[in-house]
Amino acid sequence: MTVIRQVLMLLFALLTSAFMDSGNAGGVIRPASSPGFATPATGTSLSGFPGTMTDDDGRSVRMTHAAMRIISLSPNITELIFTAGAGKKLVGVSRHSNYPDTAKSIPDIGDSFSLDLERIVALQPDLLLAWRSGNARADIEKLERLGLTVFATEAVTLADVPRLLRTIGTLAGTSGPAERAAKAYEEELQRIESSYSNRPRVSVFQLIWHQPLMTVNDQHLISDVIDVCGGTNVFALASSLTPVVSGENLLEADPDAIISSVSLEQDESATAEVKAFLRQFSPLSAVRNNNVFFVHPDLIQRQTTRVLQGTRLVCEQLERVRSRRKTARLPDS
Numbered sequence: 001m002t003v004i005r006q007v008l009m010l011l012f013a014l015l016t017s018a019f020m021d022s023g024n025a026g027g028v029i030r031p032a033s034s035p036g037f038a039t040p041a042t043g044t045s046l047s048g049f050p051g052t053m054t055d056d057d058g059r060s061v062r063m064t065h066a067a068m069r070i071i072s073l074s075p076n077i078t079e080l081i082f083t084a085g086a087g088k089k090l091v092g093v094s095r096h097s098n099y100p101d102t103a104k105s106i107p108d109i110g111d112s113f114s115l116d117l118e119r120i121v122a123l124q125p126d127l128l129l130a131w132r133s134g135n136a137r138a139d140i141e142k143l144e145r146l147g148l149t150v151f152a153t154e155a156v157t158l159a160d161v162p163r164l165l166r167t168i169g170t171l172a173g174t175s176g177p178a179e180r181a182a183k184a185y186e187e188e189l190q191r192i193e194s195s196y197s198n199r200p201r202v203s204v205f206q207l208i209w210h211q212p213l214m215t216v217n218d219q220h221l222i223s224d225v226i227d228v229c230g231g232t233n234v235f236a237l238a239s240s241l242t243p244v245v246s247g248e249n250l251l252e253a254d255p256d257a258i259i260s261s262v263s264l265e266q267d268e269s270a271t272a273e274v275k276a277f278l279r280q281f282s283p284l285s286a287v288r289n290n291n292v293f294f295v296h297p298d299l300i301q302r303q304t305t306r307v308l309q310g311t312r313l314v315c316e317q318l319e320r321v322r323s324r325r326k327t328a329r330l331p332d333s
Contacts, residue, residue, distance in 0.1 A: 053170065056132050057152040066173025067127035071109060071120060074131035077153060078103050079304040080161075081129065084168040085177025091123045099298065099306070115139050121146055127171060129153060131303075133241065155303035157224040158311065162186050164303070185305050192228060192308065196315045199230035200322055205255040205286065206233065208301070210262050210277050212244045221307065222300055229315035231257070247280060257321045258286045259314055261297040289324055293317040 050064040071092040072078040078097035095111040097103040110116040132154040140150050155161050162182035169178020204226050208214045216222045218236035226233050234253040299310030
């Protein structure tokens with residue numbers, strides 16, 4: 001796999017009139033002015049069928065009945081559908097939908113770079129769930145022109161995840177299990193926040209790719225993870241969601257810690273690329289003090305309930321930074 005393809009896959013993981021027919025659950029009523037990247041909707045809920053619900057692209061989606069044949073257009077959405085108790089209703093999933101294991105046996109409908117429109121239509125879905133920042137708007141419009149109902153979702157903060165679970169539960173008619181999963185998530189998030197959100201701040205660089213250097217701004221879910229753990233994203237004010245930064249930018253920011261989605265193990269097994277990265281940025285406080293940590297991208301980049309596992313890891317890692325910082329300040333005996 002080429003480096004270019006790897007970068008494209010990471011970008012896919014990080015970003016990213018009504019049509020009706022006899023087999024469709026609903027359609028889309030477009031707003032007068034469709035936002036480019038609006039704040040996710042607070043969740044205009046269906047009180048029953050038929051009814052309308054506002055998606056995270058600001059569109060009113062009409063549903064005539066609970067969805068029975070669902071296609072997921074992103075791996076993170078696939079996870080959420082299973083967590084919301086609607087996994088058995090999935091008839092197609094985006095490539096790389098690898099969790100839970102059951103998802104691997106569901107027909108593959110391509111990824112955000114190459115959706116298989118013919119296969120999607122053949123699967124006769126009555127609802128497609130899309131990732132607002134990860135699926136191209138042009139692809140969503142193509143699907144709608146084919147008479148399919150598409151509902152876009154997006155989690156910008158950790159608190160958005162249970163909202164999406166409840167939304168999926170409503171759309172799929174599985175509100176009971178969706179509500180239980182949402183409440184369990186909220187209780188765990190509250191425990192994490194009470195333990196770490198008021199801890200001394202630690203400046204953090206989130207590395208999502210190292211060639212080129214890619215990070216996130218404060219509109220990305222990962223930035224909220226950092227904040228909940230008492231950290232400060234050093235590139236929070238960047239203009240794009242996943243900006244490319246220069247080495248000079250990173251050296252100037254000089255973060256206390258680096259949280260990486262790329263393994264940067266400082267041992268003999270490290271690749272030449274990783275060793276070169278660590279040499280280049282050896283002046284950084286994070287590298288000098290061995291505060292370079294790895295969190296698997298599935299646990300921090302995917303907008304699912306598993307993000308709380310990644311959040312726990314980040315919080316524990318930042319506690320290690322605080323402990324080392326405190327120890328360094330102790331006077332010599």
